[in-house]
Amino acid sequence: MKIVFSFLALAFLFTSCDDGDIITTELDFGDTFTTCGDLVCYKIRTSPDETLSIIVDTTIEALITTIVDPDNALLVILENDLQDEVNSAFNYRTYSNAVGNNVFCSSIPPSNLGLVNDYPSSCTARFETILIEDDNDGILAELEDLNGDGNLDNDDTDGDGLPNYLDDDDDGDNVKTKIEIESAIITTTTELLTVRDTDGDGIKNYLDTNDDGDAVDTIDEEGTTQNQNPADDFDDVTINIAPDYLNNAIANTIPATAFAAHTINQEFVIELTAIGIILPILIQDEVAFGTLTESGSRTVTPTF
Secondary structure: EEEEEEEEEEOOOOOOOOOOEOOOOOOOOOEEOOOEEOOOEEEEEEOOOOEEEEEEEEOOHHOOOOOEEEEEEEEEEEOOOOOOOOEEEEEEEEEEEOOOOOOHHHHOOOOOOOOEEEEEEEEEEEEEEEEEEEEOEEEOOHOOOOOOOOOOOHHHOOOOOHHHHOOOOOOOOOOOOHHHHHOOOOOHHHHHHHOOOOOOOOOOHHOOOOOOOOOOOOHOOOOOOOOOHHHOOOOOOOOOOOHHOOOOOOOOOOOOOOOEEEEEEEEEEEEEEOOOOOOOOOOOEEEEEEEEEEEEEEEEOOOO
């Protein structure tokens, strides 16, 4: 899986209040946080009923925006390595009864909040965004390190510019890897050894540009359906046991004119830390606010 790091430092400036006794325990609200709108980050817990919240002058979209990698047009990097300070607000609140998401996400907050204490503070908040990408081709990314050097980025079997762990068609024959491993989920080297090698040439189908060992490369065996997918062409109507690219009795040549589109799954893990908290009731100047995970995907088509 591809991991890209981005750091976003934000400063929060406003007043604090002096109320209550000193709390010596940490603000432990779990490992994740939730968001509303543009942009409230918050955490809720019960027993006791408390919330932490940070109002940030940014958006989730800004935190996860990607741009084309200048070194490879098929890859992306996070747009923001560092942003300037923005106006924000941090609050620790306690309540006399249980609260829900509607405290932060309703346009009109409920009237029966039972708010007991509201403690604001000045602090610095830091976002660290990690982008994880994977081709979801059924093969664990670590197993696509074909040369075994620990670097997934330099393994590109078909030379199309997408390393194998981001390439859902590793051999570039327009048959998806997931199809060529017959939709198995491969998580070990032993399992990888069992995937099909139709022509017995020692090259597994998902890495073999000519799967059936006939005179025609797989990518050029599209038969009557020319749609950048040899897997749906069955021209041997008398046998019809396999698509043409796996049937060495069929060697029709229809040269391909394009690569199929590739889909890459994306996961953005956003980690938020509040630093320099100053509250009269708290002996703790740093709070690991937690992580937020956003999922998506992108589609690219290599140059033919």
